[in-house]
Amino acid sequence: MIAIVDYGMGNVASVKTAFLRLGYEVEITDSVERLEQASHIILPGVGSFQAAVEEINQRNLAEPLRKLAQQKPFLGICLGMQLLFEKGYENGISDGLGLIPGDVNVIETEYILPHIGWNQLQIENNNQAFQVFQDKHVYFVHTFQARTEQNYLVATSDYGTTVPAIVQNGHVYGMQFHPEKSGEVGVDLLKVFMEQTTSVRGLEA
Amino acid sequence: MIAKRIIPCLDVKEGKVVKGTNFVGLRELGDPVAMASNYSKAGADEIIFLDISATNEGRQTMVDIVKQTAEQVFVPFTVGGGVKTIEDVNRLLKAGADKVGMNSAAVQNPQLITESSDRFGAQCTVVAVDAKRVGDKWHVMTHGGSKDTGIDAIEWVKEAEKRGAGEILLTSVDTDGVKDGFDIALTEAVVNSVRIPVIASGGVGKPEHFPEVFKKTDVSAGLAASIFHENTFTVQQVKDVCRQQGVNIREA
Numbered sequence: 188m189i190a191i192v193d194y195g196m197g198n199v200a201s202v203k204t205a206f207l208r209l210g211y212e213v214e215i216t217d218s219v220e221r222l223e224q225a226s227h228i229i230l231p232g233v234g235s236f237q238a239a240v241e242e243i244n245q246r247n248l249a250e251p252l253r254k255l256a257q258q259k260p261f262l263g264i265c266l267g268m269q270l271l272f273e274k275g276y277e278n279g280i281s282d283g284l285g286l287i288p289g290d291v292n293v294i295e296t297e298y299i300l301p302h303i304g305w306n307q308l309q310i311e312n313n314n315q316a317f318q319v320f321q322d323k324h325v326y327f328v329h330t331f332q333a334r335t336e337q338n339y340l341v342a343t344s345d346y347g348t349t350v351p352a353i354v355q356n357g358h359v360y361g362m363q364f365h366p367e368k369s370g371e372v373g374v375d376l377l378k379v380f381m382e383q384t385t386s387v388r389g390l391e392a
Numbered sequence: 393m394i395a396k397r398i399i400p401c402l403d404v405k406e407g408k409v410v411k412g413t414n415f416v417g418l419r420e421l422g423d424p425v426a427m428a429s430n431y432s433k434a435g436a437d438e439i440i441f442l443d444i445s446a447t448n449e450g451r452q453t454m455v456d457i458v459k460q461t462a463e464q465v466f467v468p469f470t471v472g473g474g475v476k477t478i479e480d481v482n483r484l485l486k487a488g489a490d491k492v493g494m495n496s497a498a499v500q501n502p503q504l505i506t507e508s509s510d511r512f513g514a515q516c517t518v519v520a521v522d523a524k525r526v527g528d529k530w531h532v533m534t535h536g537g538s539k540d541t542g543i544d545a546i547e548w549v550k551e552a553e554k555r556g557a558g559e560i561l562l563t564s565v566d567t568d569g570v571k572d573g574f575d576i577a578l579t580e581a582v583v584n585s586v587r588i589p590v591i592a593s594g595g596v597g598k599p600e601h602f603p604e605v606f607k608k609t610d611v612s613a614g615l616a617a618s619i620f621h622e623n624t625f626t627v628q629q630v631k632d633v634c635r636q637q638g639v640n641i642r643e644a
Contacts, residue, residue, distance in 0.1 A: 305395040346394065
């Protein structure tokens, strides 16, 4: 069972639909017990970094999520990816989950913000399985971006500056764009994430 | 680089897609969920539903349509038409819409933009503006383009941006239905006044009208309704013409 973390930040139904379409069993939950039983943890999210941190803290989920990320494959999507980093600077400074070194700040670009629309992936050679997605378009909606080291970058996108699009630290992954809204390419990306991580610790759904 | 978006718009009345150009003698074209799904498979970068229902039952039906669409369409979709309150916004987002468009109600009560943006984020707050040329300016029109508010359209889009709109859906009342191309002057004036994405709408009669607006202005997306319906042209044909003319578009 794949667990999608429900912490009140945005609609998660379409994320669930995308995994259902791939044939997985999916549950949307904020129960630590259920999260512990899951094979994979998906952290979605739309909204501001600070508001998300508050929602997570209110539900006492920060520590359980950190622990779960050490045990099983973990995917943050959009704001959920930003929360994987150590610090966020949206509406003041707040602590993220600290699963990947780096922080989150406003995109410094001469282009208009938010960065809305279909942008192309530039594969950064750190993960062979993602090579096939070179130049593929995926759907972004964001104003803030991660700032991290090159070795955590699987893919980036050019928006007048280099925007991390897919990040990875072991079996913790993040996607800044919305795979669930990126057509067939998005579903294929989720499939590769699942294929890449299902072998972690021999986990089976 | 970010791709220019091609967006089919579906006018929905009481749960059915209707031909939206003439309000007299509306003709039913089909099921909105099936049509949205087909457009997304055909390469549409986004879908917009415009609810022109006259009844509360029609509005309720729209919520069901949004739920079904969210289960079957894997590109972003926006719902507009008849959005009056923050609760309307909430209901459509909860049903699965990615963005909600507000038009007349935002003009009457600009606070609606602020509230939507503060509560749900700029990314899902789309302000739809119907503009008509009056002398050397453009006025904001409401009630389906029939009522002149006297408000300067350029000032209004600036205020919408300031209040937290994430996108402007700009329809030219002058070119809408004429099929002679987008309103380039209006689109350029609006795009140059704000720092948020603008979607141009009104006037498409053939695929070539898309590359025209993309090359002459910095608009982010183009919307059309009638040319995609009844299979006059496909989304793919529009994209082929854009590509041939050097416009950066998404290969689906």
